[in-house]
Amino acid sequence: MAPATHTALDGDQLYHKLSVLGQYDYDRATCDRYASMIAEIRRLKEQLRAVVLAHNYQRPEIFEVADFIGDSLELARKAREVRDAEIIVFCGVHFMAETAKVFNPERTVLLPYLKAGCSLADSVTAEALADRKAELRRIYPDLKVVSYVNCTADVKALSDACCTSANATKIVDAIDGDHILFVPDQNLANYVQGQTKKQIISWDGNCYVHHQITVAEVEKVKRGLPGVKVLAHPECRADVLEVADAVLSTSAMVRYAEQSDATEFLIVTECGLSDRLLLEIPGKHFYKACKLCRYMKMITLESTLDSLRNLRYPIELDDDVREGARQALERMLELSA
Numbered sequence: 001m002a003p004a005t006h007t008a009l010d011g012d013q014l015y016h017k018l019s020v021l022g023q024y025d026y027d028r029a030t031c032d033r034y035a036s037m038i039a040e041i042r043r044l045k046e047q048l049r050a051v052v053l054a055h056n057y058q059r060p061e062i063f064e065v066a067d068f069i070g071d072s073l074e075l076a077r078k079a080r081e082v083r084d085a086e087i088i089v090f091c092g093v094h095f096m097a098e099t100a101k102v103f104n105p106e107r108t109v110l111l112p113y114l115k116a117g118c119s120l121a122d123s124v125t126a127e128a129l130a131d132r133k134a135e136l137r138r139i140y141p142d143l144k145v146v147s148y149v150n151c152t153a154d155v156k157a158l159s160d161a162c163c164t165s166a167n168a169t170k171i172v173d174a175i176d177g178d179h180i181l182f183v184p185d186q187n188l189a190n191y192v193q194g195q196t197k198k199q200i201i202s203w204d205g206n207c208y209v210h211h212q213i214t215v216a217e218v219e220k221v222k223r224g225l226p227g228v229k230v231l232a233h234p235e236c237r238a239d240v241l242e243v244a245d246a247v248l249s250t251s252a253m254v255r256y257a258e259q260s261d262a263t264e265f266l267i268v269t270e271c272g273l274s275d276r277l278l279l280e281i282p283g284k285h286f287y288k289a290c291k292l293c294r295y296m297k298m299i300t301l302e303s304t305l306d307s308l309r310n311l312r313y314p315i316e317l318d319d320d321v322r323e324g325a326r327q328a329l330e331r332m333l334e335l336s337a
């Protein structure tokens with residue numbers, strides 16, 4: 001996980017840093033405005049004893065106020081380790097802020113924009129999962145439910161263990177039971193099925209961002225850039241993963257790109273990760289076969305500042321849901337240790 005940011009930049013420095021990123025309009029006036037919001041967010045963080053956790057898919061300017069940047073697993077771990085803050089501002093989507101609240105019931109956890117949801121998390125409800133689990137348990141008494149962390153807290157509470165894209169196969173292999181109901185991502189389930197001897201029964205959900213990336217798009221870039229290393233996220237379709245050089249979680253992509261001798265990479269996941277790589281690893285080239293997640297991009301500097309000024313929007317969970325989700329998340333952390 002990337003640690004806290006660096007010194008605050010003025011508008012001019014921010015413009016030079018961010019204007020290399022293609023898909024946003026970073027003009028000087030915008031960067032001046034961002035620089036003053038960043039300074040105010042940093043001041044409020046100190047005054048309120050707040051930390052900002054940001055997912056890899058966030059807007060690049062959000063990285064400037066983040067205390068930690070990472071993928072789902074790293075942010076879940078970090079949320080569990082928060083000690084000396086009273087407020088956690090979660091720059092990510094709703095289910096991630098819920099996870100922070102699961103580990104920090106006594107702290108205020110804020111999501112800057114309440115509608116920052118997730119198509120994947122929305123594809124499974126606790127009621128539908130309870131029905132399917134009961135139905136399958138009659139056929140497979142040893143059935144275990146493994147839920148990808150991209151789901152709501154009440155779905156996690158019905159799961160035997162959670163997993164992330166970084167540890168999904170490890171969790172499936174480690175949990176007792178040969179039949180695994182894997183929710184909610186069908187592409188990740190298919191990928192895990194290729195890595196394990198256990199029987200995976202997948203849910204019919206997907207991340208709309210990764211599911212829309214086609215093998216034709218990837219092949220086109222490969223033809224134009226012979227020798228490029230293709231790094232793909234396991235939420236992509238199976239035919240996309242087949243043409244990748246490595247199938248990796250977002251943070252594993254960062255480590256791979258840092259350590260590889262290769263200098264050209266095609267990053268097949270949400271575009272925010274490519275932005276992070278471009279900013280953090282100068283001298284290497286990162287090409288994008290990626291899409292923007294509209295939910296992740298709902299979080300802005302404006303909403304983050306508003307969140308700190310007005311303490312909104314606090315995440316609340318029922319005690320039984322929180323405890324059930326905590327157990328499934330703790331089981332993941334134990335099994336992946």
Ligand code: SF4
Binds near residue numbers: 119150295
């Ligand atoms: S990238 Fe996909 S899985 Fe992640 S928040 Fe967006 S829709 Fe959900």
